[in-house]
Amino acid sequence: MTDTSSNTGGLSESELEDLVASTDTGGRSPDNRSIAFFMAAVALVWSVWQIWIASPLPYLIETGVFSGREARPIHLGFAIFLAFLAYPAFKNSPRHRIPVADWVLAIVGSLCALYIFIADSALVDGLLGTRLSDRPGNPNNFDIVVASVGIVMLLEATRRALGPPLMVVAIVFLGYTFLGPYAPGFLAWKGASFGAVADHQWLSSEGVFGIALGVSTGLVFLFVLFGALLDKAGAGNYFIKVAFSLMGHMRGGPAKAAVVASGMTGLISGSSIANVVTTGTFTIPMMKRVGFSSEKSGAVEVASSVNGQIMPPVMGAAAFLMVEYVDISYFEVVKHAFIPAIISYIALVYIVHLEALKKNMQGLPRAVEAKPAKLALLSMGITLSSILILGGGVYYLFELFKALETNFMQLLAVLVLIALELGLYFGVKRNITDEQRLLGIISTGAIVLCNAVIVAFGVFFLIGFITQMAGPTLAPWIIGALIITTYVVLVSICAKVPDLVMDDPNAPIEALPEPKPTILAGLHFLLPVAVLIWCLMIERLSPELSAFWAVALMIFILLTQRPLFAFFRQESQQGRIRQGALELIEGLIAGARNMIGIGIATAAAGIIVGTVSQTGVGLVLAELVEFLSQGQILLMLIFTAILSLILGMGLPTTANYIVVSSLLAPVIVSLGQQNGLIVPLIAVHLFVFYFGIMADVTPPVGLASFAAAAVSGGDPIRTGFVAFFYSLRTAILPFLFIFNTELLLIDVTPLEGVLVFIVATAAMLLFTAGTQGFFVSKSKVWESVLLILIAFTLFRPGFWMDMLVPPxxxxxxxxxxxxxxxxxxxxxxxxxxxxxxxxxxxxxxxxxxxxxxxxxxxxxxxxxxxxxxxxxxxxxxxxxxxxxxxxxxxxxxxxxxxxxxxxxxQPAKELLYIPALLLLGFVIVMQRRRNGAALSQVMAS
Structure with missing residues (x-):
């Protein structure tokens, strides 16, 4: 790749790699091969150990089983050890060798973490007296010394891996536990002794080794590893290429492709910054090429990358923390988070479309021109529908399907889907102009969704039949064989087209690739994602076991895809197996190094959680917010959102959610109940989560904005403000689903859920048009206000109905x-x-x-x-x-x-849709008249 600094005003490839390394994997790369090999070996052992404890094998052979209390210290021990080796202490610290001091800190820090495991083992009997678990709440002097040193080591590792923000916040909360008696006014509390704090924070399961680190140990690692293995296999490049091949020809096509590629990458990524740099390296230069400014191209990438953190099924690993904190199933978390995430992405694509219309931007040309009908049927709707499917939409419809009682009714439902699909296909199989393309996109999405639902039902029936006929013992083996067979068939299809090569984003692109060969080149990458979602959503396996089977399939794919491609292409097999094994090892190492920051972050965030449980500071925050809001619910939510933004500054997604949910979720629940607003707990957690991740966008700290500006060469503060403006739809959604929980599919039937999705999507598009000042044509101020008012009515018709008829x-x-x-x-x-x-x-x-x-x-x-x-x-x-x-x-x-x-x-609140739609029709008529008048003037001149 060439130096981007000369072409885009951004950073070179090596500088971009260093940016990602310094924030995600550690910026140190020792020249000494033995030391580099040792670091890689430690990371490899960490990944293998995590796979082992997640697998069912230890329970089958009754050997090597680790409890949660035993696994968490080992997990943190690995993270601290690698943090001191991989992250330099300061900017001017050596990056190509490891100082002796860092070796000492790594060993001491990991031993302090492992002390919890060692002090409860048979090794301590007779050496340290009784085991740690035999004297809860009664630490001896040695325990206190180890805990104190361990906390200091953890804070230093946090500073190195994540920067000062989280470390400073943790120190402030630690200080509060000691200085409580000296705090002013309602901040005061009785305080705690040194030993009590050390015991609570380090030796018990209330602080560092609490739920957050437990989720990191049991769940997050496997999903991060799955993403690393998928990327190493080539899926990251595949997602980007598919998005560009399908959408690059449209108005502002590269920007739309950036949105979709970032959404697909966000499905497997736990880092906004890595998402920005990974996809932005390719998308930002192309956006600039079709007319976007440096700041706007960076802002589009930031908004789409940060949105990847709210996209099920992974949600930046926060989904699995919500399972523990809200105490609901994983399926319920995904169901509730689904609609806001999807409509947010659809609105972002629409923002890009409006920006392109304003400047009359054109897309990139294709290498081979396709028929207009094909372009309509294979364009943005396919990709958006794929995200919808992966996010869980198919399985929500599946719930509706399961409610049908008889086999006849189930068969009839499938036939109706097929008829609907055929009708849609023949309805859009014609030339579609730019003005009619939205209809083509919607129809295309419906067609693909019908296909996906039919396939999902077919797979469900097949698995049910196998389970019934073969029994619970043989069925897993038969299903496994079917998955392997499907994989081999997909590889045989992929082998018929050329491999996707990583392009230089700064090289001139004369034409886009054809969609068909691009899509076929990586079909086998979709199989492990499908297996993961099937296990999670249909089989309802635990997230740990689901991730294990997905990781196991990825290991098999990495080991076999090279030899299989060579076999089907009749090429030499020499070195193919070795190449696959090396890619697997590199993926395992990359997964572990990606987890260093997350493991450290969840442990450091545990200090804040421990402080909240020990001091009751959450009540203090509730009093502060109540005082500032003076009992006004909307003001209360605004202040909570601002606090979430402040607390989320500079934190990775996982730590961000832990901090804001521990401190602010109880505030909304308690103050809401006092002021007549009863909010489901999942809605509260999603509210603070949305505003916590918005800190990655918002100046002056928005790290994702700085990363995008580094790629685009634009001003980071201006990039951040534009990205925040583009993200207004994400900021408005939490307020809406707090007051209208139907958006989270709470207490709605499946049919009502489909209606909610359609209405919410339309409302979000209208809100976007209102805030962007462009709809059918450039909007006047009063038209923008009307569009926002119509959108609000569609989102929350009950607001107006309650004013007309008290509930x-x-x-x-x-x-x-x-x-x-x-x-x-x-x-x-x-x-x-x-x-x-x-x-x-x-x-x-x-x-x-x-x-x-x-x-x-x-x-x-x-x-x-x-x-x-x-x-x-x-x-x-x-x-x-x-x-x-x-x-x-x-x-x-x-x-x-x-x-x-x-x-x-009270009359049905949906009646208010009628005046809203009449107002919408009035706005459309006015703007079309204005368009017609402008066209007449142009023709006359």
Whole structure:
């Protein structure tokens, strides 16, 4: 590759590699071959050990089984050891040799981490006295010394691997545990002793070795390793080439290809910065070539790369942390996160399209011109639909399919899908102009989705048939053989077309490659991704086991793809197996080195989590936000979003989510309940997660913006501001799904879910058009305002309906029992009660009580586990039974009922779509008239 600095104003290839290395894998590369080999061997051993503990083999042979308490110290020991060897202490520190001091720090730091494992083994009996687990909360002096040194080593490793932000935040929280008595006002707390802090943070499972590090050990490593192996096999280049071949010919095509390529890379990547540099090296110069400025081309890449972190199934590894923190299944996390992520990406493609229309940009020419109908059928809709499928859309439709009771109805559903597909195909098999292309894209996406659903159903029936006929013992072997057979068939197809070569992004591109051979060149890369998603979403295997089988398949592919390609092409086999083995080893090493920063980050974030659990600082933040918002829910959410942005600055995605969710998620839940807003926990966690990752975009710290500016040669601050403007749709979504949880597919039927997706997509496109100032033509200010208003109405029609017809009738507390007896079964009553918080201050909370049984008011009260004490007009809760509906809703002894809210008969909120669509039609008519007038003037002149 040539030096990009001369062509794009950016960095050279070596400088870009150093940028990624310094943020992800470590910037040190020793000249001494023995030391370099040793570092690689340690990383290789780490990967092999992680695969071993995730596999079912230790349990089958009953040897080498590690519990979570044993595995976490080993995991952190590897990470700290490699962090001190791979990351230089300072910018001017040697990069081609490892100083003696770093060797000492690496050994001491890893031994401190391993102490938790060693101190609980048989080795300590008689040496250190009793085992560590036999004296919980009672550390001896040696324990405290090890914990203190270990925390210092971890903080230094954090500074090296991740920069100062996370280290500084962790030090501030550590300082708060000691200086609590000296803190001013409501920040004050009683403080903790040195030994208590050391024990809580290092020796227990509440701090460093808590849930976050456990998720990194059991889940995150395998998914990062899977991505590294997939990239080493060539999938990263394949995704980029496919995106360009399908979309490069469209208006602003390289920018649209950048969005889709970054989305596909984000499926397997846990780093926004690596995503920016990996895809941006190719996409940014091409975007500049078709007319985008340096800042806008960098901003498009930043917005699409950061969005990759919210894309299921991996979500920058945060999905697996949500499973632990929210206590719901992985399938539920993906289901809830799916629609916001998809519509955000669709809106970003639309932003690029509008930018291209504004400047009348053209796409890149094709090497071989295809028929217009083919271009329409093989363009952006295919790629977007592929992302939709990979993200879980097929499996959500699959849930609808499973609800059909009879085989006849299932068969009928498949036939309807086939008929729909044929109708769509013949409907769009004609020349499609630029103005009609959106229709072609939507139809194409529907066709591909129909195909995918039919294939998914077919595979499901086949696996079900095999399981039924072969039994649980033989079925896995038969299914495995089918997967291998499918892989061999796919490789035979891929071998018929040339390999995809990594292009020089700065070399002139005279024509785009043909889509068909480009797509066929890497079909086998889709198989492990399909296996991973199938195991997670259909078989509902644990994420650890699903990732293990995907990694196992990737290992098999890396070892065999070279020999198989040579066999089908009738080429020499010499060196092919060795080449595959070397690529496998390189992939295992790359996966481990990619995990250094994540392992360190989750451990350091554990210090913050430990501080929250030890000091109760979360209540302090709740008081601060409540004071600033003065009880206004929208202000409360805005301040929480700002705090999430501040706390997320400079942190990788995983650590980012741990910090913001630990500190701010409880704030929204508690303050929301006090102010009448009952928000599901998953919605709260997605809210803080979205704004946490927005810190990668937002100046002045937005690391992804700096990385993109380094590639484009643009100004990093301006790039960050443009990227933030492009990301407004991502920033607005969390506010919307807090108030309208249907966007997260909460309490909706499958059919309602499809409708929500269609309406939400249309609303997001209108919001995008409003903020970009361009729709059918350039918008006037009042038209942009109307478009945003229409989009808001489609997103949350209930806002206006609640103003027209109140959703609840207010009853006096003394009428509670009577009202409870009159409401319909299945409805929900809201109680506003006065009580006290954990420290005795008076608070008002809103409790939701579902009415699930028939009967009188007294019988329903008993079913809710609620006993009341009525004194005239005053009603006090005398008892809320243990683990009852009322106790789980937040009700407790001695609370006073202030108001009773009974559901009122309210028209369907969807009726407000009608005036919104009429307004939309008015805007379209006005803009088309303006377009026609402008065209007439041009023709007259």
């Amino acid at each position: 609840y009738e207010i009853k006096e507390p003394a009428q509670f029992e009577e009202a409870l007896g009159n409401v319909k079964t299945g409805s929900e009553i809201r109680l506003i009660v006065l009580g006290e918080d954990d420290i005795g201050d008076p608070i008002s909370i809103t409790a939701i009580l579902p009415v699930e049984s028939d009967g009188t008011g007294a019988e329903r009260l008993e079913a809710l586990g609620l006993e009341l004490l009525v004194d005239g007009d005053e009603v006090i809760i005398d008892n809320a039974a243990f683990d009852s509906v009322s106790q789980n809703a937040g009700l407790d002894f001695d609370q006073k009922i202030k108001q009773v809210l009974i559901p009122a008969d």
